[in-house]
Amino acid sequence: MTMDQSTPRESWQAEYEAKRLEWRARLLELVHRFKGEPDTLLSFHEALALRPRGEHHLGLRSIEVDKVVGSVDRYEDFHRHFLPRTPHTLERWKRLRALQLSGVEFPPIEVYQVGEAYFVKDGHHRVALAKATGQKYIDAYVIALDVPVPVEAKDTLKDLILKAEYAHFLEKTRLKELVPEAEDILFSTLGRYDILLDHIATRRYFKGLEEGREVSWEEAVVDWYQNLYKPTLEAIRKLGLLAEFPGRTEADLYLWIMDHRYFLAQELGAELSPEEAARSYEARFGPWWKRRGSGLKAWFRSWGSRR
Numbered sequence: 014m015t016m017d018q019s020t021p022r023e024s025w026q027a028e029y030e031a032k033r034l035e036w037r038a039r040l041l042e043l044v045h046r047f048k049g050e051p052d053t054l055l056s057f058h059e060a061l062a063l064r065p066r067g068e069h070h071l072g073l074r075s076i077e078v079d080k081v082v083g084s085v086d087r088y089e090d091f092h093r094h095f096l097p098r099t100p101h102t103l104e105r106w107k108r109l110r111a112l113q114l115s116g117v118e119f120p121p122i123e124v125y126q127v128g129e130a131y132f133v134k135d136g137h138h139r140v141a142l143a144k145a146t147g148q149k150y151i152d153a154y155v156i157a158l159d160v161p162v163p164v165e166a167k168d169t170l171k172d173l174i175l176k177a178e179y180a181h182f183l184e185k186t187r188l189k190e191l192v193p194e195a196e197d198i199l200f201s202t203l204g205r206y207d208i209l210l211d212h213i214a215t216r217r218y219f220k221g222l223e224e225g226r227e228v229s230w231e232e233a234v235v236d237w238y239q240n241l242y243k244p245t246l247e248a249i250r251k252l253g254l255l256a257e258f259p260g261r262t263e264a265d266l267y268l269w270i271m272d273h274r275y276f277l278a279q280e281l282g283a284e285l286s287p288e289e290a291a292r293s294y295e296a297r298f299g300p301w302w303k304r305r306g307s308g309l310k311a312w313f314r315s316w317g318s319r320r
Contacts, residue, residue: 023111023114023115024111026110026111026114027107027108027110027111027114028107030107030110030145031103031106031107031110034096034097034103034106034145035097035103037096052092052093053088053089053091053092053093053098054082054083054084054087054088054089054091054092054093054095055082055083055084055088055130055132055168055169055170055173056083056084056088056170057083057084057085057086057088057125057132059083059170059173059174059177060083060125060127060130060132060158060160060164060173062173062174062177062180063127063158063160063161063162063164063173063176063177063180064160064161064177064180064181064184065127065158065159065160066159066160066161067158067159068125068156068157068158068159069156069157069159070154070155070156070157071126071155071156071157072154072155073121073152073153073154073155074152074153074154074155075150075151075152075153076124076126076131076150076151076152076153076155077149077150077166078140078143078144078148078149078150078151079144079149079166080129080130080131080166081095081124081130081131081132081133081140081144081151082130082131082132082166082168083130083131083132083133084132084133084137085125085132085133085134087133087137090102090137091137091141094144095137095140095141095144095145096141096144096145097138097141102137102138102141105138106138106141106142106145109138109139109142110142110145110146113142113146119136119139121136121151121152121153121154122134122135122136122139122140122151122152122153122154123135123136123153123154123156124136124153124154124155124156125155125156125157125158126155126156126157126158127158127160127164128160128162128163128164128165129164129165129166130164130165130166130168131153131155131166134156136153139151160180161180161183161184161189162176162179162180162183162197163176163197164176171203174203175199175200175201175203176199178200178203178204178205178206179197179198179199179200179206181206182198182206182209182210185210186210186213186234187231187234188234188238191231191234191235192234192235192238192239195238196246198242198264199262199264200262200264200265201260201261201262201265202265205264205265205268208268209268212237212241212271213230213233213234213237214233216233216236216237216241217230217232217233217236220232220233220236241271241287242267244286244287244288245267245270245271245287245288245290245291246263246267247287247288248270248287248288248290248291248292249263249266249267249270249291250263251288252291252292252295254266254291254294254295257295269294269298270287270290270291270294271290273290273293273294273297273298274287274290274293277290277293
């Protein structure tokens with residue numbers, strides 16, 4: 014692979030393709046800058062923040078090129094779509110392309126697998142070549158990390174950071190161990206899992222007062238999920254609330270409804286059930302036609318009581 018076996022024709026073809034690749038990289042860089050999105054590969058360091066429980070070698074596999082989205086140590090040398098970012102990486106890509114055109118076969122790359130995503134340990138230019146030429150699969154020696162949260166190939170840097178926060182939450186609560194059927198709790202914005210930890214701590218405190226005993230953290234976690242989070246989730250689904258707030262998650266709505274429930278308790282002097290709080294939240298903050306419908310119902314009830 015290191016010996017130059019290409020002919021002038023193949024070198025010219027590689028040069029032409031490299032120029033087109035360079036222009037494409039510049040265009041995509043402008044698009045990402047306009048959108049305010051990062052334009053580098055995902056860093057394996059962010060994947061390690063997901064608190065992997067271990068790793069195991071899967072050996073030689075054929076993996077999907079589209080799912081190779083990050084790098085162990087060269088994430089700044091390539092654009093988000095594995096386009097060469099520097100003159101050095103572009104020159105290296107060009108030499109490999111000329112060799113490929115001459116019929117040279119390359120050895121497998123080496124990757125870490127994190128969920129559905131792959132991070133390159135060795136073979137960055139071979140991946141860049143595969144992506145640029147539309148190759149669907151590539152041979153790779155795979156080391157899989159066992160992570161506690163789902164990771165997808167389409168995840169952005171923000172997604173990985175959010176999931177790292179979720180992994181920390183799971184480590185603190187042991188929710189998946191205590192409630193194996195518990196659903197994933199995913200937010201659309203950062204810094205929300207600390208609020209959930211506060212909810213659990215508050216639940217633990219008041220449950221201890223009500224029952225006149227010391228309530229363990231583990232018991233409070235289960236009680237919070239089974240009697241607060243899960244019923245609210247069921248109410249959100251029953252009312253179809255998620256469709257009314259595009260771009261948000263069920264966990265986002267849970268926090269908003271709990272805040273609303275707290276203020277209603279202060280205002281009314283009574284604590285509403287999770288479903289009652291969800292219905293009240295929808296009536297106050299849902300689509301305008303539902304808010305208007307709720308207002309008309311209240312007017313008719315008031316008018317009927319005066320008759």
